[in-house]
Amino acid sequence: MGGGPRTFAGGLSKWQHKRMHEKLARGKERGLLRHEKQLYLARLRSEIRASHLPGAPASPADHAGPTSSRAHIRALADRFLRPGAEDLWNDDDGPLRRARLPSQQKNAARTLPSGARMVDWKRVESGERPKPPRGGGDWKDWEELDSGEPRAGRGAGNEQPRLPAAFSQRRGYGTVAPWWWQWSPGSGTPSQRKEASFGFFGLKRCYSAMPPLSPRQESGAALMPLGVRQLSEAGGGTKGTPPALFYAQERLYSGAAPRRFGQKWRPDSSDEDEEVMPPAKRDLRLAKFVASREDESEDDEVGETSAIRRKWSSAALRNCDMKRDRRPLKSYEEESDDITGRIQELREEIRNREVLGAERRRYESRGESVFTNKRFDECGISPLTVKALTDAGYIHTTVVQEAALPICLEGKDVLVKAKTGTGKSVAFLLPAIESVLNAMKSHTNHRVSPIFALVLCPTRELAVQVTAEANVLVKYHHGVGVQSLIGGTRFKLDQRRLESDPCQILVATPGRLLDHIENRSSFSVRLMGLKLLVLDEADHLLDLGFRKDIEKIADSLPRQRQTLLFSATIPKEVRRVSQMVLNKDHVFVDTVGLGAVETPTKVQQQYLVVPHELHFHMVHRLLREHIDQEVDYKVIVFCTTAMVTEFMYIMLRDLKLNVREIHSRKPQLYRTRISEEFRDSNRLILVTSDVSTRGVNYPDVTLVIQAGVPPGREHYIHRLGRTGREGKSGKGILLIAPWEEYFLNEIHDLPIEKAPVPQIDQEMKQKVDDSIKIVDMSIKEAAYHAWLGYYNSIADVSRDKVMLADLASRFGVSIGMEKPPTLYRKTALKMGLKGVPGIRIRK
Numbered sequence: 001m002g003g004g005p006r007t008f009a010g011g012l013s014k015w016q017h018k019r020m021h022e023k024l025a026r027g028k029e030r031g032l033l034r035h036e037k038q039l040y041l042a043r044l045r046s047e048i049r050a051s052h053l054p055g056a057p058a059s060p061a062d063h064a065g066p067t068s069s070r071a072h073i074r075a076l077a078d079r080f081l082r083p084g085a086e087d088l089w090n091d092d093d094g095p096l097r098r099a100r101l102p103s104q105q106k107n108a109a110r111t112l113p114s115g116a117r118m119v120d121w122k123r124v125e126s127g128e129r130p131k132p133p134r135g136g137g138d139w140k141d142w143e144e145l146d147s148g149e150p151r152a153g154r155g156a157g158n159e160q161p162r163l164p165a166a167f168s169q170r171r172g173y174g175t176v177a178p179w180w181w182q183w184s185p186g187s188g189t190p191s192q193r194k195e196a197s198f199g200f201f202g203l204k205r206c207y208s209a210m211p212p213l214s215p216r217q218e219s220g221a222a223l224m225p226l227g228v229r230q231l232s233e234a235g236g237g238t239k240g241t242p243p244a245l246f247y248a249q250e251r252l253y254s255g256a257a258p259r260r261f262g263q264k265w266r267p268d269s270s271d272e273d274e275e276v277m278p279p280a281k282r283d284l285r286l287a288k289f290v291a292s293r294e295d296e297s298e299d300d301e302v303g304e305t306s307a308i309r310r311k312w313s314s315a316a317l318r319n320c321d322m323k324r325d326r327r328p329l330k331s332y333e334e335e336s337d338d339i340t341g342r343i344q345e346l347r348e349e350i351r352n353r354e355v356l357g358a359e360r361r362r363y364e365s366r367g368e369s370v371f372t373n374k375r376f377d378e379c380g381i382s383p384l385t386v387k388a389l390t391d392a393g394y395i396h397t398t399v400v401q402e403a404a405l406p407i408c409l410e411g412k413d414v415l416v417k418a419k420t421g422t423g424k425s426v427a428f429l430l431p432a433i434e435s436v437l438n439a440m441k442s443h444t445n446h447r448v449s450p451i452f453a454l455v456l457c458p459t460r461e462l463a464v465q466v467t468a469e470a471n472v473l474v475k476y477h478h479g480v481g482v483q484s485l486i487g488g489t490r491f492k493l494d495q496r497r498l499e500s501d502p503c504q505i506l507v508a509t510p511g512r513l514l515d516h517i518e519n520r521s522s523f524s525v526r527l528m529g530l531k532l533l534v535l536d537e538a539d540h541l542l543d544l545g546f547r548k549d550i551e552k553i554a555d556s557l558p559r560q561r562q563t564l565l566f567s568a569t570i571p572k573e574v575r576r577v578s579q580m581v582l583n584k585d586h587v588f589v590d591t592v593g594l595g596a597v598e599t600p601t602k603v604q605q606q607y608l609v610v611p612h613e614l615h616f617h618m619v620h621r622l623l624r625e626h627i628d629q630e631v632d633y634k635v636i637v638f639c640t641t642a643m644v645t646e647f648m649y650i651m652l653r654d655l656k657l658n659v660r661e662i663h664s665r666k667p668q669l670y671r672t673r674i675s676e677e678f679r680d681s682n683r684l685i686l687v688t689s690d691v692s693t694r695g696v697n698y699p700d701v702t703l704v705i706q707a708g709v710p711p712g713r714e715h716y717i718h719r720l721g722r723t724g725r726e727g728k729s730g731k732g733i734l735l736i737a738p739w740e741e742y743f744l745n746e747i748h749d750l751p752i753e754k755a756p757v758p759q760i761d762q763e764m765k766q767k768v769d770d771s772i773k774i775v776d777m778s779i780k781e782a783a784y785h786a787w788l789g790y791y792n793s794i795a796d797v798s799r800d801k802v803m804l805a806d807l808a809s810r811f812g813v814s815i816g817m818e819k820p821p822t823l824y825r826k827t828a829l830k831m832g833l834k835g836v837p838g839i840r841i842r843k
């Protein structure tokens with residue numbers, strides 16, 4: 001704990017240092033955008049040239065797919081919605097500041113029927129008379145919004161439209177409109193009006209030439225920037241011919257625009273923006289603005305704050321939350337088509353459920369064998385992959401592989417829940433390899449191949465392990481490369497490796513991946529060919545801690561892709577959030593089953609309640625007992641924090657146990673080495689923190705001890721899952737203090753039993769006390785700080801600060817500190833511990 005250094009190189013203060021880095025990052029971002037803008041314009045030019053070639057298709061936009069030219073243009077154009085991009089717009093892109101429309105131009109604008117501008121342009125062609133906006137909305141709303149003036153007599157929702165106006169004035173974004181954007185007129189119902197209000201941020205995006213214009217409309221075309229007019233002409237300005245780049249789908253960026261444009265305006269924004277109104281109020285209002293009626297029902301369920309977070313957060317995470325396609329009214333035929341489609345979907349869903357239900361019944365009747373009778377050569381995967389699987393000794397699929405593979409191979413988005421150690425990695429790697437093989441068939445002309453499959457893992461150890469597993473599976477696919485990007489290694493080396501070695505499958509941790517996305521435009525371009533995204537340990541990646549990074553990453557990936565989410569635990573909230581990355585038609589594969597036990601049944605679970613002061617002694621006692629019983633013992637001891645892990649390791653090493661440590665304070669090379677050593681050996685004890693909680697596969701672990709409460713139920717399940725893998729047996733012991741018994745409520749449905757407390761004789765206690773004495777005081781102090789920070793972050797404990805401080809002091813005593821070490825005033829303040837008896841502040 002400590003808050004880091006106060007001064008930085010060059011005598012810079014913390015804030016100057018922070019600002020300098022922000023400035024550098026902005027510069028880099030601008031460089032990247034500039035580069036992409038060039039690509040974008042080049043692509044447009046070639047698109048126009050292509051449309052003039054004899055025999056060119058009527059609409060080149062027909063070639064759908066992530067790497068089609070249109071999708072590429074769209075992806076590039078998306079980048080210009082990012083904050084900072086506005087600096088690069090110029091006159092050719094469109095009027096940067098639109099003055100109030102002269103009346104003539106306004107009239108011209110009025111002649112466009114509501115909602116007909118881009119989508120239903122057939123109506124425009126057929127000369128159908130424009131109708132006033134539905135629901136009584138009128139163009140006045142627009143004029144007033146445009147002018148930024150409040151509208152009188154609006155009743156309760158009066159202030160709402162003023163917000164974007166005020167926003168636009170402050171930021172100058174409201175009238176910023178590059179030529180690929182159009183204003184949304186919205187309509188008169190309250191929710192539609194909200195959309196209309198948000199339209200002021202520049203809602204409708206159109207990567208297209210305009211639809212054919214009537215003579216009256218053409219007067220409005222004078223407003224169009226040069227680029228549009230050229231495209232309009234080049235794309236077949238003649239009536240009835242769709243313009244070359246006509247993009248038929250109109251998107252309402254009801255939340256996306258403010259998120260990107262008003263990013264500084266969010267709570268973590270500059271001071272200037274903070275003045276407008278307090279963040280909570282401000283967000284609330286914006287959320288109200290954005291919410292459409294469909295959202296409101298969901299908001300009730302989730303609660304307003306999370307709805308707000310959702311609104312703000314998921315700009316590019318598929319279209320689920322933010323982007324609403326405004327559809328023209330459907331004809332009777334279209335409606336009935338829709339119903340048939342829906343029935344088809346429902347049938348398919350029921351069929352899927354039946355298949356999975358039967359799967360589960362078979363699984364349960366077999367009494368927890370994770371393997372099925374289905375062989376990999378019956379799964380419709382490449383024979384070369386089957387050959388590699390056979391080499392690795394994988395002949396039959398596991399339950400999760402049998403259930404998930406066919407659906408994944410169909411190209412559907414899938415959310416998969418399966419118990420720990422049941423072979424989820426192979427279940428997502430096989431579809432990833434298939435998708436790469438398919439993509440490689442159609443991408444032969446790239447100098448540097450795109451990255452076709454991306455696997456995100458929450459920890460470095462897991463990423464290394466998945467990379468190794470993938471390498472085994474692609475053994476016979478020459479030319480298919482698997483690489484990993486993880487923190488703790490040298491950025492430049494990664495970069496060189498990525499450029500020189502083949503990489504069609506990338507396994508990465510989110511932080512390091514983002515570094516590359518933000519700093520290497522060529523890397524972002526490679527990601528544009530992505531076909532498949534996997535989130536391993538999906539619930540953790542969609543947790544608050546990672547969510548922002550995942551959103552940013554998803555922002556830079558093509559929207560047309562397959563997404564697979566895997567985890568052993570999928571809490572309800574995460575299911576809801578997962579909609580952000582999955583498409584609407586995704587399939588939920590649950591091989592655990594509702595109400596079924598989420599932990600492996602062959603793992604015996606026990607808990608011990610022991611005073612905290614004796615925890616270290618008890619861990620030693622349990623280990624000694626287990627070593628005596630198991631010849632080939634292999635034990636993992638989970639501690640609450642990295643520093644407590646370090647303390648435990650030093651103590652156990654001094655007690656002559658064969659022990660290793662892995663935690664976040666250790667260098668990556670060391671972590672990888674120890675991880676490999678522990679994987680390949682037995683008669684070894686690994687003391688570790690949460691970095692080893694999820695996904696890491698250490699075969700034949702005989703015992704897992706969790707010393708102190710885990711942060712939550714999911715952590716408990718994943719930690720326990722390090723033993724009893726592949727259907728084998730194992731044992732788990734949770735060691736808690738009497739005041740930690742509250743946690744038992746969270747796992748009451750799991751088969752965990754209270755165990756009798758083993759006796760610790762005086763001689764053994766003395767030995768442990770002696771080993772505690774030899775630990776360096778600086779480590780003890782750090783362990784105390786970490787301990788305090790950890791429990792302060794657990795709501796059940798930190799509610800009573802006086803009690804927390806007292807417990808921390810007792811912990812300090814148990815590790816050999818007569819009085820608790822001091823805290824920085826700032827730290828104590830942040831933790832709400834200033835002035836609490838027992839907390840000492842550094843003078």
Ligand SMILES: Nc1ncnc2c1ncn2[C@@H]1O[C@H](COP(=O)(O)OP(=O)(O)OP(=O)(O)O)[C@@H](O)[C@H]1O
Nearest residue numbers: 394396397398420421422423424425426568695697
């Ligand atoms: N079909 C198979 N046949 C034999 N062994 C397999 C098969 N599939 C996977 N395994 C092995 O099972 C072990 C566990 O697999 P894996 O690590 O993918 O489990 P997991 O479900 O991802 O676990 P966790 O939830 O902890 O991440 C690995 O050693 C893997 O090699």
